[in-house]
Amino acid sequence: MQINTYIAGFLLIYIAKLVKYMYRITFMNDSASSFQTALQLVTSGNPELVEIVALSLKVSLSAVVFASLLGMPVGALMAMRSFPGRAALITLFNSLMGLPPVVLGLVVYLLLSRAGPLGEYGLLFTPEAMILAQTLLVLPIIIALTRQALSDLHVEYAEHFHSLRLSMRAEAFALLWEGRYALLTTLLAGFGRASAEVGAVMIVGGNINHVTRVMTTSIAMETSRGDFTLALALGIVLVSIVILINAMVSVVQMRERRHQ
């Protein structure tokens, strides 16, 4: 665990240095001051920054939670049972893992637009629309990785569970619990994809100030304003969050070895 913390620490320092270096070579004139301003924004808990980060976390975490509630049982089922079309479904979900977020954003936009089939609910340009888009974005990852993680476990436990006369539901839950540490990685992968994407949330959220402005859309907008300070500050937060979550998962996975 200590070693991992060290590695994470070094990574963080290294990335910070890299960012600073890139910034220097791009904008020789006043680089140090801009980077320092960005760091100050981060450390001082600038309310605008906090609001954007909070919304990002809310949207991406909600998406991961919903996608997991939906995708994990489906993934478990696909690991446990064979049925006609299973191979095709596996291929489909594996392919959808690489779906470009903008394509999904476009589809969700067309669905939620007032002219679209779900237009009457008025969801376009709301956080709910972003959660929906990211849920759909993350769902194939959760399903595909859950299936992969639970397939081996299913081979190990199928007869035991059958012997205990478990219902399909109980069996799925038991498998999910046995695979809990592997599934953490799945959640992380899902969260990584959700929090890092800009295409889908930009299209369905509209980057509305105080309502649907998240870290990635904000970075895109501040960059287009030529104002790199807030963009950089958000970038630092985004990278830090990803590293932090990775480190947490590593720590939890250390515990896995205790049980195996």
Added chain:
Amino acid sequence: MLVPNQDVNHQTNSILPLTLEGVHYQVDGLQLLSDISIQFPPKGTITIVGPNGAGKTLLLRICHGLLSPSQGRILWADNAKALVPGVQSMVFQRPVMLRRSATDNLMFAMKASKVPVEQRAVRLEQALEHAKLSSLKDRPAKKMSGGEQQRLALARCFALQPQILFLDEPTAHLDPVSISHVERLIHTIAETGCQIVMVTHDLAQARRLGSFTAFMKGGQLVEFSETETFFTNPQSEALSAFLRGQDFNNN
């Protein structure tokens, strides 16, 4: 499952004896079991011996309901009751343990078998006590030695208080000390009135534990008799050869 939750009660509602009627099993045209018909006695430990590939393990899985026979039927005295979780139980050659503590493994099985909540703690303590695992109750099951895991697997069945317990070579991978621990535990379980059906490669063990012994070869049930008779007075040439360790025909 299909049958509503009922209170398991040995005395009033026994599923024994177990009867096999013309059981066949084939996979991809291979005949693995042919025409096995037998009614096991309702009491006493049954040991099953035979050369590798005789179909012993397969027969055990079919009896326990993990596999369905291609032809023929498995009949219990009370077929509906036999489907109730916890009424029959099985221990595999390599113990299957959840990635949880010893206690949680037993609790999971009891919960799955709908053991009444108020009985679980008592049964847990008893089972671990008999398996001599009380001091290891909080240890992750996967971290235990092979012998400890096998005892834990038996303790898990013990806690369910099944009417019949299938054992598939439970001591195959264990050292002599562990074997004697496991055998003692099997004996204890048998004394509670649970019928044991056990596959083994160890003829001495089959003789030590069995009241009745079956001999299988090439997917057929060749001989079944009381254990003492089985070893002292084999009826078939095949069994005599097997007991003499001269069974070369099969390979």
Added chain:
Amino acid sequence: MNLRVVCLLGSLFGLLGVNSSYSEDRFITLASTTSTENSGLFDHLLPVFTKESGIEVRVVAVGTGKAIRMAQTGDADVLLVHHRASEEVFVEEGYGVERFDVMYNDFVIVGPDGDPASIATKSNVSEALQAIAENAVIFASRGDDSGTHKKELSLWDSAGIDSSKRDSSWYRETGAGMGATLNVASGINSYTLTDRATWLKFANKGALKILLEGEPPLFNQYGVIKVNPERHPHIKHADGQVLIDWLISERGQSLINDYQIVGEQGFFANAGK
């Protein structure tokens, strides 16, 4: 085990629950342009409006073309863009109720300090653009069907340089917003057309500077239109009207005039003139 799962989920949802204290129940959606958004004008105006009226305004900033299509499909309540011809068509086709002038600023042509096509010496916009085309000096175009893009295309047409003469060796379409296009121009040291407000606010000017300004064709008029509730019954037309009335009122107009970007006036209010 179940208890633990329930606790975990509960705490997760608890975590997600801390939110939305900032969004008001009463809001309207305003479809507008990236140049308006990038200029920072909305950050100056809208908090005052929300405070005075209790109506939150959610701005979706896209190109003028996309903003109009959003309004056509009923995904916005009010439209604030800057391409008069398209706006008038929008109203004529019945998508909008009525168009009001709000304010203006102007476009400027910016380019590298050295001015390789010497456009600063030209007497009008057409001559300047012709010089860029003749010398094949790189020009960054929005290329995104926005108001600025439409304006730029009309300027090229007036200069007699149609699309067949705008060779991709020097004419580069970014397909992006105003700020993003300025970033490109700054990066490759090219000419580009921008509205003055975005330019003033833009922080990454590099070697770029204004080379041509103040010509009549560079006038940039902004108009505001309410989406027609007869087409889209869900439109919040009452609250939308409040915004429009406020923008063209004395109060709104003086606030627009007050907006300074790096010491310069960004927009000139001209409602009802």
